[in-house]
Amino acid sequence: MRIVVDYDKCASTGMCMSFAPEVFQLQGDGTLLLLDENPPDSLREAVQGAVDGCPTEAITIEQ
């Protein structure tokens, strides 16, 4: 899977990081760093949680 982040929508709430810290990391200045743009399927559930839980709907999964 491939993760796409809309950085205009991202409000740096950190909700994605709470689901999948292996993939999403908020920097000290609040900007989102995508640690793994193509995470393994073993993280699919966690990443889907990040997608569903993002309050600004900034994250999508492209196959």
Place this chain on the structure above:
Amino acid sequence: MTISQQVSVANDWDTEKEERLYRSLDRYWHPVLYAEDLGDQPVKVVLLEKQIVVVRLGGEVRAFTDRCAHRGTAVSLGWVEGDCLRCPYHGWLYNADGQCVEYPAREDVAISPQAKLVRHHAAERNGLIYVCMADEPRFPIPEFPEFTDPSYRVISVPPYDWKVGPARRTENFVDFSHFAWVHDGVLASRDEPVVPEHKVVRGDTELRTQIVVEEPAETAKTRSMSVDSTQTSVPGERNYRVPIPFTVWLEQKMPGGDTFVLFMVCLPIGPKLSRSFTFYARNFAFDADDQIYIKFQQEIAEADRVVAESQRPEELPIDLREEMYVRGADAMSVEYRRWLLELVKESESAEA
């Protein structure tokens, strides 16, 4: 008396981030008192921990730092003479620009151009006295058209203070998912806690959204609004505007056409103390007892106060990561906090 009433509990949530928001607040217009409470004599108010005197001079509302240039006395202890303000200590007389125009102790001594009060922006609008302590207010004073609309009857709720920051207080007003819990049976029901879909839009100076909620019919009837008495709940269309930073304009329309508007604006007295001013405008039941509506608002505010004052930190943490959000339900909070954070950064870069 309980322990919590006896002691002020320091907490680990007193954060630098909380203070960053507070330090940016002098750029905005803030309400300091209801206009009807400013008569022909000066009144002392506290805005952002600064003592301010507001006074009507020559038909205009003026605001100054409440400190005589001579010996630092509070000129709010003085009085109005003509179009001037007299300090009670040695009788220095200040004109509407704040310039001293008379030293009574030596009338033949030239008056220094530095002998003046520190003046701030002041305005009377929407039934309120507003003050801004910065050179240029960041946003205009919010609109409240119903205040002068004859098709509405407008009443004011007595001001009340909460031990929270002004953004916490404002956010509480537009936190849609708490209605079912804190105001169960009054504004919503715990049996239906789901927040309806709504889209939050950012304008030039305000956030806007529209939300349709089922309001308990008994509540609407209490307020004499037109409702079908056979129903247990009635759909109410709520339109929200949130002029930044601390104002909420809420219009609620019932199916029969009865509409009320709540206009709430919050004064930051200090970093953890806020005063709310609220107007209730209704286009129905002009003959009804106004106290019904005032009491209703007071009961809602009191229920909110208890939970709001328990929040830590007492002001919004502008680092959004410090709290959690539910997609859809918390959209207004996310956008509100995001905007405040942008403004804090804007303020800090302007100062740098």
